[in-house]
Every structure is written in structure tokens, then in C-alpha cells.
Amino acid sequence: LHWWLSIPQKVIWKHVGERPKNLANNTLLVDWMPQNDLLGHPKIKAFVAHGGTNGIYEAIYHGVPVLGLPLLFDQFENVLRLETRGAAKVVDAARISSQNFLEAVKEVLENPSYRTNMKQLSDLHLDKPMHPLDTAIFWTEFVMRHKGASHLRTQSYKMPWFSYYSVDVLCFVLAVLL
Known part of the structure; x- marks a missing residue:
């Protein structure tokens, strides 16, 4: 059964x-x-x-x-x-x-x-402090008020590409191993 x-x-x-x-x-x-x-x-x-x-x-x-x-x-x-x-x-x-x-x-x-x-x-x-739509509207308006809110952007966009992709670290590790 x-x-x-x-x-x-x-x-x-x-x-x-x-x-x-x-x-x-x-x-x-x-x-x-x-x-x-x-x-x-x-x-x-x-x-x-x-x-x-x-x-x-x-x-x-x-x-x-x-x-x-x-x-x-x-x-x-x-x-x-x-x-x-x-x-x-x-x-x-x-x-x-x-x-x-x-x-x-x-x-x-x-x-x-x-x-x-x-x-x-x-x-x-x-239990949320405000409705999700109100939160989305707040953050959209926040970014607009602060002209893109560059202070919230990650600093990785300023890094050179070889640091961003850890090529420098990989080269160092290969140099030590060789």
C-alpha cells in the first residue's frame, strides 16, 4: 500500500x-x-x-x-x-x-x-520597513539626485586590466614556481 x-x-x-x-x-x-x-x-x-x-x-x-x-x-x-x-x-x-x-x-x-x-x-x-516598490523608487531617485551616485560605485573600475584579472598575481606565482 x-x-x-x-x-x-x-x-x-x-x-x-x-x-x-x-x-x-x-x-x-x-x-x-x-x-x-x-x-x-x-x-x-x-x-x-x-x-x-x-x-x-x-x-x-x-x-x-x-x-x-x-x-x-x-x-x-x-x-x-x-x-x-x-x-x-x-x-x-x-x-x-x-x-x-x-x-x-x-x-x-x-x-x-x-x-x-x-x-x-x-x-x-x-516584515519590511517599506514596500519594495517604494524602496526601488527611493534608490532610483537617490541616484538621480546625486548625479549617478559615483560614491557608491566600486573602485575596481579604476584598476588596470591586468590587476582586475589578477594577471600580476598569476605572473608572480609562476615566477616563484619557476
């Missing part, structure tokens, strides 16, 4: 390839769907994700708790940071079984603390 047969919620699953024969009626297979739009839907209950940075930020933005299955690189740290804040549950992909995955899904769906903690993270993330 597969885990998605054991939950009453509808499952949207990104799946490319042949349709599994034992797929439940509560599962919709899609080749692609805009993840940010999906996470922004008011009826979304949980997000099963590998823990990539974009997905984590989108989940935080929309306040959707995460069930993390990290596979590579920064994904482990991303989901562990959410788990320590009580906003995610992590399942080890190397030791996954239908039973422990179903338990993790049910825990995230049924324990309101995951949603509450993620909502708190979302509120922190969204």
Missing part, C-alpha cells in the same frame, strides 16, 4: 515519465507547475521538497510547512535550519520507507505547530 493512498488530502506530484499503474485517485501528476503559485494557494497544507534554496524561500514566503528529503549540497543544511525552528520535518532519503515517509507526512499535516512556526518565519521574512 502506497503512502498517498493513506491520506485524505489531494496530492500534486511533479512526475515525468510513465504513469505509475497503482496511482491513487487523490493524486494529480504534472510535468510542470509553477511552484510559487502552487505554494501561494490558500489550501496548500505541506510541501514535500528536496530543500533547494528557491523552494525553501518560497515555502517560507507563503508560510507552508516543509517535509524535506535532502539529496545534495546545501539541501541538508536548508531543511535542517527549518527543522530546528519547528517548521519542517526531515526524512533521510537513504533510509526512506513507505512507513516512515507516511508517518512524517501525517505529522506535518496533523501537527499545527509546523504551520504555526512556518507562519512566524513568514511574518519575519515579510
